[in-house]
Amino acid sequence: SKRAIIPKVIQVMSFREAVNxxxxxxxxxxxxxMAEGMNATKNxxxxxxxxxxxxxxxxxxxxxxxxxIQEAQKSGILPISLxxxxxxxxxxxxxxxxxxxxxxxxxxx
Numbered sequence: 001s002k003r004a005i006i007p008k009v010i011q012v013m014s015f016r017e018a019v020n021x022x023x024x025x026x027x028x029x030x031x032x033x034m035a036e037g038m039n040a041t042k043n044x045x046x047x048x049x050x051x052x053x054x055x056x057x058x059x060x061x062x063x064x065x066x067x068x069i070q071e072a073q074k075s076g077i078l079p080i081s082l083x084x085x086x087x088x089x090x091x092x093x094x095x096x097x098x099x100x101x102x103x104x105x106x107x108x109x
Contacts, residue, residue, distance in 0.1 A: 015068055019075045022055035028077040030057040031092050032069055035079035044080060048103050056100075058093045 013021065022028050027048060035041075048054065057064075057077060063086075064072075069079060082095050 016071070018055075018057065019072060019077065022057075022077065023075060024053070025055045026052035028055040028057075028072075028075075029080045029096075030064065030069065030072050030077050031059070031082045031087075031096065032079040033063060033081075033086055034069075035081040038081055038083060041080040041082070044078060045099060045103050048100065050104055054100065056093075056096045058089060058096065061089055 010021075027044075029044060055077070057072060073079065082092060087095060
């Protein structure tokens, strides 16, 4: 698939473990239905640069609990909006991946 870097798949971990794992990453975001509008998401994702480590937290069916969002924010993980609709877990992940691919590939020319 013409990738220079093979994505790393790691073991399943708890939410707290995932938050700690992501602490040193360059960009950390968590799609959340109560987050600011799409302009905030566009601004955040426009700051993405190639070769950055990016963490995206995709919630379970029914979404994240408010206390999980608060815990994430305390650790520097930014809530973002994926639009007006509530997306299914598998759709939200694909939406984020598509947006990141578009952004990063546009940077590479």
